[in-house]
Each structure stands twice: as C-alpha cells, then as structure tokens.
Amino acid sequence: MKRPTFPQIFLLSCLAGWLNREQQRVLDYLREENRVLREQLGGKRLRLTDGQRRRLAAKGHAIGRKLLGDVASIVTPDTILRWHRRLIRKKWSYGNEKRGRASIPAETEKLIVRMANENLSWGYRRIQGALANIGETLAHNTVKRVLLDHGIDPATVRSTKTTWKQFLRAHWDTLAATDFFSTEVWTKTGLTTYYTLFVMHVATRRVHIVGSPTAPDGFFMQQAALDLVAFDDSFLRGTTHLILDRDTKFTAGFVEILKEPGVDAVKIPARSPNCNPHAERWVKSIKEECLSRLVLLGRGSLDRAIAQSGRSLQRRASTPVSPECAHRA
CATH class of the missing domain: 1.10.10 (Arc Repressor Mutant, subunit A)
Structure with a gap:
C-alpha cells in the first residue's frame, strides 16, 4: 500500500478540522438550547421516568465523566454515572429480589x-x-x-x-327537569331571539312547554310557576324535585312558588350540563331534528314547530326508562 502523499494528508487534516468545528457548533447549540429550556422551567426540578434515566445512563457512560462535565445540563455527571452503576446492579441482582404479598385478582x-x-x-x-x-x-x-x-x-x-346516581334512584318517579333553549325567529323587526321554557317528567320523558317569551322576566317566571303547580291538573302535581341550572332566569319568586306545594328546586353545579342530561338531550334532539332545519317566520311558526316536534319525540320516548339506564346514558 502506498504511503499517503502530503496533499492527501493535508486534505484529510482539513476535513477532520472542519468536522470537528461542525461538531463543536452542534454541541454549542445543544448546550444553549438546554439552557433556554432550563430557564423556561424556572428552576423547577425535572421528574424523570425510569426509562429516561436508563437512556441517559447508557449514553453518559459511553462518553465518560470528563466530557459529561462539558455537555450535561439536566443533571450532574455524577448522577448519570450513579444511574449507570444502579442499572448494572439491577441486572445482576434479579435472583435476589424480594417478593411482596401477592396481589388479589x-x-x-x-x-x-x-x-x-x-x-x-x-x-x-x-x-x-x-x-x-x-x-x-x-x-x-x-x-x-x-x-x-x-x-x-x-x-x-x-x-x-349522596351521589347524583343515588339521588336519581331515590326520587325517580317524582323527579322533573327544566331548562331554557333559544331560537332565532324572523319577525317584522328583524331576527328575534325567543327563549323557550320547558319541563320534563324524567321517568316518562313527557314534556310540557311553558312558554317562549323574548325576555323571560320575573313576572313571566311567577306565572310559569303558577301554571306548573297551582291547579289540580298542573304538570308538576305529584312531583317532589325539579332539577334546574343556575341561570338567573330562574328567579327566587319562581322557586318560592314551587316550594309551597312541596316541589323542591335542585340546582346543579355551575357549568355542569351533564347533571341535567335528560333536558339537555331533549334540547339537542329538537334542535337537530327540527328547529335548525327551518327558517321560522313569526312566533306562530315557532310554536307549531315545537309542538309538532315535541309530539314526535314523545312517541319515540313512550317507553319508561329506569334510573340505572338513564344514569349510564
């Protein structure tokens, strides 16, 4: 084999020096990136998993402690080497591991x-x-x-x-739910928002539409409460609890009138529609299957659409539902 000539040696030396400089630039960048990440953590201690420790220990042992002192920034070189020694001990001590109490099935x-x-x-x-x-x-x-x-x-x-499921089971046959839903209707003055108040008997899914005002104020809510409980054939006669959300439309006067014949208003937690799922599901059905598919012209068209869609939904929900099935739903 011929000895390399001077030009070849010079070329190899230049190439090696260039590669070394490129590697140094990469290392400098990675060090600076690690410093930035550490600054973002604000001095918080990193919580590493066992898998991450193994990866660092394997790579750190290969390059040695001296070089680790220049590049390691997450943990100290001594920590990485200690992890490596622990992995070695674990590898050769599997036969001496203590067995704990057997877990139950x-x-x-x-x-x-x-x-x-x-x-x-x-x-x-x-x-x-x-x-x-x-x-x-x-x-x-x-x-x-x-x-x-x-x-x-x-x-x-x-x-x-008392869990919510236990509450439903205990009062299932005398439980009702109520809520509002809004609908946009074209009127003489333009696009107008109507707020429909409805009440549902949870066990049978029977629904009663109370009214659809544009601004449900205190007077409307008092009249609604009287309509629900004041007469022998009122919708909430025989009901003991009414589930409702924390909407300010449900005034104190509304709650007080309901309480006189023995209907307690049960307010669900704030921003928890899943605690009133029966009413929420009914609103979703009537909107997706009817109201969102129509251009409503006037209050009369809204009332007719709600009445017809409500009867259709009632026929589909004519089978009584148990509290267990309703809770899973």
Missing part, C-alpha cells in the same frame, strides 16, 4: 369497589365478611388498601354523602 378488586359504592355504610370488616360469604378470604386491611387505591373514603365519610 382483578375481579375481586372490582367487587370490593362495587360493594363500597353500592353500600355506603359498609366498612372494611363488613365488606370482608360479605366476601367471606362467597368464598373470598381477605384481611380487612387488604380491603382498606383497595379502597384507598381507588380513592374511596371510609364508611364514616361515605355514609354522609
């Missing part, structure tokens, strides 16, 4: 959670006894650990709370 865990949710007064030992009746032998501390892992409070706390 997933089905048993689900059963424990279900018992606690469906029986609010059952404590750890009561659930332990119920499991023993079906052949599942567990310590009460195991039951306690499972419930804590699922964020379920002790019986002393659970028994003082």
Whole structure:
C-alpha cells in the first residue's frame, strides 16, 4: 500500500478540522438550547421516568465523566454515572429480589369497589365478611388498601354523602327537569331571539312547554310557576324535585312558588350540563331534528314547530326508562 502523499494528508487534516468545528457548533447549540429550556422551567426540578434515566445512563457512560462535565445540563455527571452503576446492579441482582404479598385478582378488586359504592355504610370488616360469604378470604386491611387505591373514603365519610346516581334512584318517579333553549325567529323587526321554557317528567320523558317569551322576566317566571303547580291538573302535581341550572332566569319568586306545594328546586353545579342530561338531550334532539332545519317566520311558526316536534319525540320516548339506564346514558 502506498504511503499517503502530503496533499492527501493535508486534505484529510482539513476535513477532520472542519468536522470537528461542525461538531463543536452542534454541541454549542445543544448546550444553549438546554439552557433556554432550563430557564423556561424556572428552576423547577425535572421528574424523570425510569426509562429516561436508563437512556441517559447508557449514553453518559459511553462518553465518560470528563466530557459529561462539558455537555450535561439536566443533571450532574455524577448522577448519570450513579444511574449507570444502579442499572448494572439491577441486572445482576434479579435472583435476589424480594417478593411482596401477592396481589388479589382483578375481579375481586372490582367487587370490593362495587360493594363500597353500592353500600355506603359498609366498612372494611363488613365488606370482608360479605366476601367471606362467597368464598373470598381477605384481611380487612387488604380491603382498606383497595379502597384507598381507588380513592374511596371510609364508611364514616361515605355514609354522609349522596351521589347524583343515588339521588336519581331515590326520587325517580317524582323527579322533573327544566331548562331554557333559544331560537332565532324572523319577525317584522328583524331576527328575534325567543327563549323557550320547558319541563320534563324524567321517568316518562313527557314534556310540557311553558312558554317562549323574548325576555323571560320575573313576572313571566311567577306565572310559569303558577301554571306548573297551582291547579289540580298542573304538570308538576305529584312531583317532589325539579332539577334546574343556575341561570338567573330562574328567579327566587319562581322557586318560592314551587316550594309551597312541596316541589323542591335542585340546582346543579355551575357549568355542569351533564347533571341535567335528560333536558339537555331533549334540547339537542329538537334542535337537530327540527328547529335548525327551518327558517321560522313569526312566533306562530315557532310554536307549531315545537309542538309538532315535541309530539314526535314523545312517541319515540313512550317507553319508561329506569334510573340505572338513564344514569349510564
């Protein structure tokens, strides 16, 4: 093999120097980028996963501690090398790992959670006894650990709370829901917004349209309350609870008139339409299937559209719904 000539040696030296400078520029950029990212964190400590530690340990060991001191910015070089040594020990100590208590089957865990949710007064030992009746032998501390892992409070706390599902089940046959929905209608003065108030009997999905004013004020709401409860054949006769949101249209006078014959207004949390799903679903259906497909001319056309669409929806929802099915929906 011929010895390289001087021009070839000079060319290789220039190429090596250029590559070295390019690599240095890349390293300088990456260091500066890491500094910017650290500044964005505001001094907060990074929380790395085990997988991220393994990747850094493998790369850091390959380049050595001296070079790590120049490039490492997330953690110190000593930390990276310590992770590497820990990975080596873990690799060769798999045979000496201590085994903890065997975990319980997933089905048993689900059963424990279900018992606690469906029986609010059952404590750890009561659930332990119920499991023993079906052949599942567990310590009460195991039951306690499972419930804590699922964020379920002790019986002393659970028994003082009422979930939304339990409320629905307890008052299903005497429960009603109400809400407003808006519709744009062309009138002589231009495009006018009408606010329709309706009430639904939750178990049967039967709906009563109270009215559609352009500005539902206190007087309208008082008349609406009287229409709902003041007569023997009023829609809310026999109802004990009315679910409504925190809209300011539901005035204090409206609530007081309902309360006289024994109808309690149950206000759902703010910005929680999922707590009044039956009314929300009915509004969505009547808008998507009817109102959004029409150009409404005058108040009369709005009333006719709502009445006809309401009767159609009522025929489809004529089968009574159980509280369990409605809650899942």
